[in-house]
Amino acid sequence: MTRRLQVGIIDLVSKKPNNKLFARIMNANFASIMPQVVGVWCEEEGHHVTYICYTGKENLIDELPQNADIVFIGAFTESAQTAYSLSNILQARGAVTALGGPHARCYPEDASKYFDYVVGFTDKNIIQKILLDCSPHHPDGLQLSTRKQPLSLPGVKERWKFIEPTLKKAPLIKMVPMLSSFGCPYTCSFCIDSTITYQPFDFRIMKEDLSFLLTKFKRPLVGWLDPNFGTRFNDYMDAIEESIPGNSIDFIAESSLSILTEPHVKRLKRNGFGAMLPGIESWFDLGNKSKTGNLTGIEKVKAVAEQVNMILRYIPYVQTNFVLGLDSDIGDEPFELTKKFVDLTPGAFPGYSLLSAFGQAAPINLEYQKQNRVIPFPFHFLDNNHAMNVKPKNYTWTEFYSYIINLGEHTFSWNAILKRLKSTHAFIPRWMNVVRAISEEGFGRVAYNKKILSNLNSDINFREFFEQETTILPKFYIDIIKNELGLLWSSLPKDAIFHDPNAFLKDQAKRIAV
Secondary structure, three states: OOOOOEEEEEEEOOOOOOOOHHHHHHHHHHOOOHHHHHHHHHHHOOOEEEEEEEOOOOOHHHHOOOOOOEEEEEOOHHHHHHHHHHHHHHHHOOOEEEEEOHHHHHOHHHHOOOOOEEEOOOOHHHHHHHHHHOOOOOOOOEEEOOOOOOOOOOOHHHHHHHHHHHHOOOOOOOEEEEOOEEOOOOOOOOOOOOOOOOEEOOHHHHHHHHHHHOOOOOOOEEEEOOOOOOOOHHHHHHHHHHHOOOOOOEEEEOOEOOOOOHHHHHHHHHOOEEEEOOEEEOOOOOHHHHOOOOOOHHHHHHHHHHHHHHHHOOOOEEEEEEEEOOOOOOOOHHHHHHHHHHHHOOOOEEEEEEOOOOOOOOOHHHHHHHOOOEOOOOHHHOOOOOOOOEOOOOOOHHHHHHHHHHHHHHHOOHHHHHHHHHHOOOHHHHHHHHHHHHOHHHHHHHHHHHHHHHHHHHOHHHHHHHOOOOOOOOHHHHHHHHHHHHHHHHHOOOOOOOOOOOHHHHHHHHHHHO
8 A cells, every 4th residue: 555645745936035015916826737736636646735835925944844755846947946945955854856847847957956856748647656656866866757748637626725725825816727728839939838739628627617716706817827828719718608607707818919809809808808918029020920921020010009909999908928139139120119019009018028048948949059159047047037048149238238228118117107007997907007017027127137237337257157258157146046045045055056058959969879
């Protein structure tokens, strides 16, 4: 008979203690689904589970599972150093540790130095094998992965015992995470989902979950975590309309502009969709995703602005997503076009990401490594905003940061904030737009980028690291990690803030040699 294990599960929503207003209100809504799924699978095997969703306001060390036999940690790459510190503490207490989530997929070789198991694509069989073995693996942890994502996952009803205590941490907005598909039909070269075959789930589970939520909330809020929701649009809408009364649940989803035609947007509105997050990405590339075909430059700006304004007539909150620093960008034109778009769509909130190469996440990362363009910024800064670890193809670093600062100042000027406020009529979207603009995401990011530019201009060692003339990490970054990790800093393993930026390329070379 298999012994009953004490299993800990930690979902690292935040990488650091964070008591700021936006984090206090929203972080609990960003819980991941897979840590909850693993919790369900472990309980189905007869084990006792302690689940922790770390939002930044808890005392994480005090909340660590006591006397755990094994602890699963789910982490994005920006939380890797936090995860490594936790693993070190837990292993010292006698626990076996396993890492899952995007970081485990992107940097398995590095993560295996600090965990007993590093898990990529995961299904119940993988979890069963880990639970049966449940033993330390040193000096390198076992790297485990299935060939593809599972065909189905436990739904909201099965995960409710983990969802409910997490939502209690959210004081105002309480969003239930749901997933209706894996993968994405688009092939954006920088995206971790671009290599995963699109796979919709069984609509029966989705219908059951939506009906279940109406027994828990007067009007539930659901956040679809699909990378591209509604690819089979009519099938999705039919399933929603067949399972719940019309407009009885509020929905948030990320979708491509190619799906968001006016008839589709009208139907979304009728079914309670209150926020959409379409990806625009670039004015010179990815026209299939925005359904603009061969249009580029100002013509694409006008076409996309017209469509976004149409969406805003039906959907009160729209976030438009951009990637800055793509190889197709040259000179000031991409930034000036984005400023023009901001002016043409005053009701939309722009989300900016810096081009980043997350290890093995996408095939294009091999090309960046072959070109020796990947810079070993610590994982702590790889959140698409605090470091761009791909050297720009068509800009010097000072040019690039000057452009993004100028774009940020334009986007989050008081004039733009007031226009966004006047153009947004629903209360919560208006409030969200203002808070995001004046918080770390808006004002804070502009101030941070100004510090980077100042250091590039004044600190030769700082500049040399960006230019790949040295691998010595500037003290600026070490001090931030030390400060943000707090008590966890002393438990961070030696050399854990460093990693090989070309590990993916070297791994491919080894495979070819074999």
